[in-house]
Amino acid sequence: MTTMEKLHAHHEKLIGTIRELVERTKADPAEASLLVSYCGEFLLAHAEAEESTLYNADANAEFVDKMVREHREIKELLESIGNALGTGGASLIISESARFMELLNAHFLEEENILMPRLSNKMSEGEMENLITEAHRVEGEKKRSDIWSLFELDHKRIDLNMSRMRMPGVHLDAARHYYSRMRGQLLKHIELEETVLFPAFEEHANPGQMGPVQVMISEHREIVSIISPSLEDIDEESLRSRTDLLIGKLAVHNKKEELILYPMINRTLQASHRARVFKESFDGLAAA
Ligand SMILES: [Fe+2]
Ligand SMILES: [Fe+2]
Ligand SMILES: [Fe+2]
Ligand SMILES: [Fe+2]
Structure with missing residues (x-):
């Protein structure tokens, strides 16, 4: 060539x-x-x-x-x-x-x-x-391999789908469609944090830095339990109440990740390691 x-x-x-x-x-x-x-x-x-x-x-x-x-x-x-x-x-x-x-x-x-x-x-x-x-x-x-920005932008993707479900006058079919998109994306997001991002951080973090990770993981369990029913098992009433609950929980959870954990991970991982984590996480998010 x-x-x-x-x-x-x-x-x-x-x-x-x-x-x-x-x-x-x-x-x-x-x-x-x-x-x-x-x-x-x-x-x-x-x-x-x-x-x-x-x-x-x-x-x-x-x-x-x-x-x-x-x-x-x-x-x-x-x-x-x-x-x-x-x-x-x-x-x-x-x-x-x-x-x-x-x-x-x-x-x-x-x-x-x-x-x-x-x-x-x-x-x-x-x-x-x-x-x-x-x-x-x-x-x-x-390459910046900015893990912080990658996961923060994915929070925005999920937020946008949640806000679409609550748009005034939104048709039930549309709300159900956005629920299903949002649910798949959020489950994938949490899976990648727990199987790719947090373990990579754990390899280099000192024990004191792992506290915030444990808190995030326990919050994930609460979040997952809110969205555990898939679309077929959910009626309109439950769809709305679950969304309201989720919005409150995610607002607090995501802020903690964006203000504390992601910046810490960006600083802690070496550039080449961060580049691999970025690529694997990006491919996972793109598949959701
Ligand atoms: Fe150019
Ligand atoms: Fe070019
Ligand atoms: Fe999280
Ligand atoms: Fe997150």
Whole structure:
């Protein structure tokens, strides 16, 4: 494979997943949590690595400025999608995701059709090879593997589905649909915390740090008991009372995780370990 083909293949892999996540977001804006998490981990690291390698090697300052500006715009759009998720702004999420996808498509094309040919005209294939290897190395190094943000965004996905169940005038069928989505996501979220996240933390935590984990696990048992009945076994009255109970419990539980536990886990795990935990957790959340 030539270096140009390598960059193309790398772009295709990134953009293929991102395109799927944008489609998922269009169909259900609550799924923007996955789009923002995935891009925060893989796309932003890619962009930062390019700036210090490929862009740095290009002599056309005006072009490089424009591409760096686009990186900033991509980052800002992701932040704005993440914020809209927190406030339940479904139509904003959809329009911003469409803009994001358009910008990213155009941006990747310029890298492949303008930047790469220009670089390979002035550099030998060996030099290009080294540059791409260096880009990949930096990309790995720049991954944030932000566990805190990943799980906090998933709280928002669950919150949005709960708030949809309580929208004034919501049809019973719709409320049941959102209950079933929310239930599956919440059970998966708790399962990943208990089987992936907390055990990873336990390996490196000192005994005093495990107290908060024990509290979270016992709260999980209460939460799971509230949503234990599946959709078939639940009537309208029980659906509403369980949702009200759950909203109160989750508000307190999630705050504790977001303010204490997740930041502590981010600080405690080494970067490479955090990257593995991030990937495994992301794949699990995306399957729910
Ligand atoms: Fe780029
Ligand atoms: Fe790129
Ligand atoms: Fe939890
Ligand atoms: Fe959580």
